[in-house]
Amino acid sequence: MKATTNININNTMFYNKQNLTNNTLVQLYKQMLLPRLIEEKMLILLRQGKISKWFSGIGQEAISVGVTLALTKDEYILPMHRNLGVFTSREIPLYRLFSQWQGKANGFTKGRDRSFHFGTQQYKIVGMISHLGPQLGIAGGIALANKLKGDKKACAVFTGDGGTSEGDFHEALNVASVWSLPVLFCVENNGYGLSTPTSEQYNCEHIADRGIGYGMESHIIDGNNILEVYTKVSELAESIRENPRPILLEFKTFRMRGHEEASGTKYVPDELMEQWALKDPIDNYRNFLVEEKILTPEEDENFKNELRTTIQEHLNTTFEEETITSSVENELNDVYKKYTPLSAPPNSTHENIRLIDAISKGLKQAMERSDDLVIMGQDVAEYGGVFKITEGFVEAFGKERVRNTPICESAIVSMAYGLVVNKMKAVMEMQFADFVSTGFNPIVNLLAKSHYRWNQEADVVIRMPCGAGVGAGPFHSQTNEAWFTKTPGLKVVYPAFPYDAKGLLTAAINDPNPVLFFEHKGLYRSIYQEVPTDYYTLPLGKASVLKEGNEVTIISFGAAVHWALETLEQVSVAADLIDLRSLQPLDTETVYTSVKKTGKVIILQEDSLFGSISSDISSLIMENCFEYLDAPVKRVASIETPIPFAGNLEKQYLPKERFKDELLQLIAY
DSSP: OOOBOOOOTTSOOOOOOTTOOHHHHHHHHHHHHHHHHHHHHHHHHHHTTSSSOOOOOTTOHHHHHHHHHHSOTTSOEEOOTTOHHHHHHTTOOHHHHHHHHTTOTTSSSTTSSOTTOOOBTTTTBOOOOTTOTHHHHHHHHHHHHHHHHTOOOOOEEEEETGGGGSHHHHHHHHHHHHTTOOOEEEEEEOSEETTEEGGGTOOSSOGGGGHHHHTOEEEEEETTOHHHHHHHHHHHHHHHHHSOOOEEEEEEOOOSSOSSGGGOSTTSOHHHHHHHHTTOHHHHHHHHHHHTTSSOHHHHHHHHHHHHHHHHHHHHHHHHSOOOOOOHHHHHHTTSOOOOOOOOOOOSOEEEEEHHHHHHHHHHHHHHHOTTEEEEETTOSTTOOTTOTTTTHHHHHOTTTEEEOOSOHHHHHHHHHHHHHTTOEEEEEOSSGGGGGGGHHHIIIIITTHHHHHSOOOOEEEEEEEOSSSSOOTTSOOOOTHHHHTSTTOEEEOOOSHHHHHHHHHHHHHSSSOEEEEEEHHHHTTOEEEEESSOOOOOTTOOEEEEOOSSEEEEEOTHHHHHHHHHHHHSOOOEEEEEOOEEETTOHHHHHHHHHHHSOEEEEEEEESTTSHHHHHHHHHHHHHGGGOSSOOEEEEEOSSOOOSSHHHHHHHSSHHHHHHHHHHHHTO
């Protein structure tokens, strides 16, 4: 459908009061005036060296203010760098904003992030990360939760013209359209992505025209006209509350300052700056109010004086606030959300099932216990997933909670986070662990940092079917756990047995932190075990000692555990065999206790060697158990190539056949 528009940036601004009261008209002015006066003060402080950086929204206040006031205060809004009016219109105390910008304790991130990179559940604001795109998906997840709960709420998310070039923009709008999610995608088209003009960013006439491709309603709005912004967005927000659907809004506007103050505006033609200066949203609206005798110059001056006084008072409060301090312990403790794990011991009734069955049953029982848990992934609904783990789930829980997704891993990770922000839970299936690379950014930059940045849990489990041995080649066989074990804020679980898989998956779903749950495809249908029929959990971060001996410690996880077991059947070696089960957190206590007993260590893994988790485990042992070692720590892993397809080449790639010789060499050292 064609975007609607009724503006021409070259024309004089026209204001339509519609049915708005004079009080509302004045309040809209005051709400725009406050962020403008704050910005003017910030520019002075920047020149004085009292703040370090500033992203100016001067000239764009009508959009932030108009959109925010069009929503109710209990509806989420996701702003960007230049949306100061969002924060002030939500009536966040100014001293808290000033403290945030100065990295002080009264801010929202304990000094851990700057400027507008923060969120607050109290004011229903979700702040951005510098990668821009993921917040569009977060809004989709928030809107999905609103729709599932039937609470008739809208959600609005901001991006700029530059951000519309990111893949996340396409993914988020596509999913929102397919799922009819009640979200307003607000694009502030201010002419430049930093210094790159829109003519070098996209080749359509209007960004709103892209709505046609998404099957989405779209509108072009004069972003400098506060009445047009407020009335149109109010109308659309009310509409999507009753008739859920996404709408793409392109606000034509301009930023009168640089991308940030240090970048300047030398790349902007003088005549363009002059043209847009005539469309200043505050000056024009003030003149309209005065001409309509709704505001007098004296009242205007009083407003300015009152606001300037308030701004200075709050600044004084912030300047008097002590510089923030912390301890290493405090910093480490805030990486993960602390919680008391649910204790659900296994029952006495067991059944002999495969690894794949254990995962399916654990996931199903978790869905039965948590009505707010949503499963998302490619082909997970009627088809049951490519490995059939969710087969029958649609019949049990419905398509609202078991959702097929388009092929867009990045947006779905972000949407899972949005569900959590809006008080739900999410399990996402990566069809293959290899495909996680296309969702890497929101995992490591959004989920992992969420609790540390602004105390928001990221209760997302990402299931990761992985592993070689099934002739699937370079794109369907990786064990890429090392991509995530080095990222603070993520938990990584990698079971080798059905009993562990079921109990650890249910525990991961209970955990309020993001968990990467690796499931080895080669073990799905080849490994059987007696598994409790009822719901139970196992603690994350606790290894399992499968065999005990005093000659050597074998440390492993995943399919490699079974290779070690096979090898120990062939050789006369008394070994402690440790199945790590969880790679992050890592059970170093069990590892160190065994190493101190045996004096020799060999680490067996499926992943290639360099930069893998075995390197970290080896270093930890060397640093903490060196005096107990009778030989160097040995690591055995796959060769340093991508995983080949042909059976004989894959066999050569994997370390299974080499492990026996390496183990015997270590014993003989």
